[in-house]
Amino acid sequence: VQIPVRIVLVxxxxxxNIGAAARAMKTMGLKDLALVRPRHFPSEDATARAAxxxxxxxxxxxxxxxxxxxxxxGWVVGASARLRTVALxxxxxxxxxxAIWQRVPENRVAILMGxxxxxxxxxxLARCQQLVHIPAAPGYSSLNLAMAVQVLCYELRMCAxxxxxxxxxxxxxxxxxxxxxxxxxxxxxxxxxESGFLHPAHQxxxxxxxxxxxxxxxxxxxELNILRGMLTSLDPAKRQPPRSP
Amino acid sequence: VQIPVRIVLVxxxxxxNIGAAARAMKTMGLKDLALVRPRHFPSEDATARAAxxxxxxxxxxxxxxxxxxxxxxGWVVGASARLRTVALxxxxxxxxxxAIWQRVPENRVAILMGxxxxxxxxxxLARCQQLVHIPAAPGYSSLNLAMAVQVLCYELRMCAxxxxxxxxxxxxxxxxxxxxxxxxxxxxxxxxxESGFLHPAHQxxxxxxxxxxxxxxxxxxxELNILRGMLTSLDPAKRQPPRSP
Numbered sequence: 001v002q003i004p005v006r007i008v009l010v011x012x013x014x015x016x017n018i019g020a021a022a023r024a025m026k027t028m029g030l031k032d033l034a035l036v037r038p039r040h041f042p043s044e045d046a047t048a049r050a051a052x053x054x055x056x057x058x059x060x061x062x063x064x065x066x067x068x069x070x071x072x073x074g075w076v077v078g079a080s081a082r083l084r085t086v087a088l089x090x091x092x093x094x095x096x097x098x099a100i101w102q103r104v105p106e107n108r109v110a111i112l113m114g115x116x117x118x119x120x121x122x123x124x125l126a127r128c129q130q131l132v133h134i135p136a137a138p139g140y141s142s143l144n145l146a147m148a149v150q151v152l153c154y155e156l157r158m159c160a161x162x163x164x165x166x167x168x169x170x171x172x173x174x175x176x177x178x179x180x181x182x183x184x185x186x187x188x189x190x191x192x193x194e195s196g197f198l199h200p201a202h203q204x205x206x207x208x209x210x211x212x213x214x215x216x217x218x219x220x221x222x223e224l225n226i227l228r229g230m231l232t233s234l235d236p237a238k239r240q241p242p243r244s245p
Numbered sequence: 246v247q248i249p250v251r252i253v254l255v256x257x258x259x260x261x262n263i264g265a266a267a268r269a270m271k272t273m274g275l276k277d278l279a280l281v282r283p284r285h286f287p288s289e290d291a292t293a294r295a296a297x298x299x300x301x302x303x304x305x306x307x308x309x310x311x312x313x314x315x316x317x318x319g320w321v322v323g324a325s326a327r328l329r330t331v332a333l334x335x336x337x338x339x340x341x342x343x344a345i346w347q348r349v350p351e352n353r354v355a356i357l358m359g360x361x362x363x364x365x366x367x368x369x370l371a372r373c374q375q376l377v378h379i380p381a382a383p384g385y386s387s388l389n390l391a392m393a394v395q396v397l398c399y400e401l402r403m404c405a406x407x408x409x410x411x412x413x414x415x416x417x418x419x420x421x422x423x424x425x426x427x428x429x430x431x432x433x434x435x436x437x438x439e440s441g442f443l444h445p446a447h448q449x450x451x452x453x454x455x456x457x458x459x460x461x462x463x464x465x466x467x468e469l470n471i472l473r474g475m476l477t478s479l480d481p482a483k484r485q486p487p488r489s490p
Contacts, residue, residue, distance in 0.1 A: 001382075024392055029382040052385065090411050094403065133411040135402050137246075137274040140297065147269055147395045150388070154396050157380050158339065166335050166378040 019049030020146030026053040028153035074107030078128035096132040097159035256360040264294030265391030271298040273398035319352030323373035341377040342404035
């Protein structure tokens with residue numbers, strides 16, 4: 001998924017943050033970076049921190065005014081570390097991403113990030129239709145600039161239409177069926193009755209707890225076969241000397 | 246909200262990443278950092294990037310083995326940039342956070358982050374009950390280590406019980422009532438009929454569109470009063486010379 005959202009860094013002091021922001025964008029599938037009056041750019045620090053996202057730095061538009069950078073945008077969001085007194089609707093990054101996906105690709109969208117120390121000015125905020133605030137710990141609420149870009153871009157990706165949650169290659173084997181599980185339980189219970197572990201007095205409770213252990217493990221058929229083999233190997237009646245190699 | 250989750254950085258190469266991870270944790274309300282075999286620590290780079298989160302660095306536990314760091318943990322999650330062939334349930338950061346909040350504070354929880362270049366080893370992953378994978382762009386999926394910590398800690402905070410979405414101080418004034426809005430519409434329509442802007446032929450459609458503009462703006466009573474004053478000032482019948490100061 002390419003995510004058609006422009007990230008606009010306004011009056012950035014540290015070029016390292018520009019590079020780190022470019023990397024953050026690229027990991028999430030954004031590529032449209034604009035810089036308004038960066039203090040140092042291009043810069044070796046920016047390139048070093050971009051770590052392979054130099055294509056985004058190379059394509060970045062550098063401008064003197066915010067006006068020209070957002071001229072074509074129908075939806076402009078300002079990132080704000082503080083909850084401002086400016087009367088603008090304020091949302092968290094998740095709501096911000098949802099509102100943006102309602103507006104793209106029909107509209108061009110920009111997210112504005114202010115300078116590291118002070119954030120966006122009131123004049124900048126007056127260009128915005130919405131503020132986005134990243135929830136943070138009271139008393140230490142100031143995310144690094146590129147970290148904030150990472151979180152906002154992450155939410156855009158999480159909210160992308162058609163995204164599927166990750167699936168580990170948990171198993172190639174299908175899950176064990178109820179019948180197979182019953183076979184396992186029966187096998188185990190027989191063995192444990194013979195070994196004297198299961199006493200008639202508390203048998204029922206213990207049996208239920210043993211069942212629960214294996215049900216919580218969501219066994220697949222390979223795992224079930226391993227356990228059956230393990231039980232067979234522990235069965236005195238069937239214990240055989242190890243095969244010679 | 247203090248978030249009772251331990252972040253464990255394993256075999257970290259760059260001390261700057263340790264500092265940035267500490268800052269990321271602190272912004273989200275985490276404080277329990279553990280370092281397994283950091284290449285350089287303590288380090289000036291770490292302290293510089295921590296930017297005020299030195300308390301977390303100072304309190305960080307430094308260990309030789311992962312075993313001792315997670316010994317007291319009932320739930321251990323491994324961060325994985327790749328979707329591994331290891332057969333472990335794999336979730337995204339949001340599901341990861343939800344699963345963790347189901348287990349704290351009754352259980353101690355750790356999230357393991359591997360070294361920058363290679364990620365967690367299979368031996369490390371064998372200690373985990375779950376993997377967390379941050380969705381990323383195919384072909385450029387490698388988040389910076391501290392960025393990944395930021396995203397995971399952000400989701401823990403978003404998922405914290407009792408969290409309230411941000412509210413801007415949008416307005417101290419209550420919203421304009423339906424009656425006040427009707428007054429505005431009537432005022433505007435009278436003025437625009439007198440000015441000749443509203444023609445009987447297309448009057449109805451235009452009136453509806455004008456209504457919609459003001460309804461979308463979710464006016465409060467201050468804003469409504471400003472608009473009423475504005476309309477009065479534009480009314481030729483009521484236009485008065487500016488007051489002398």
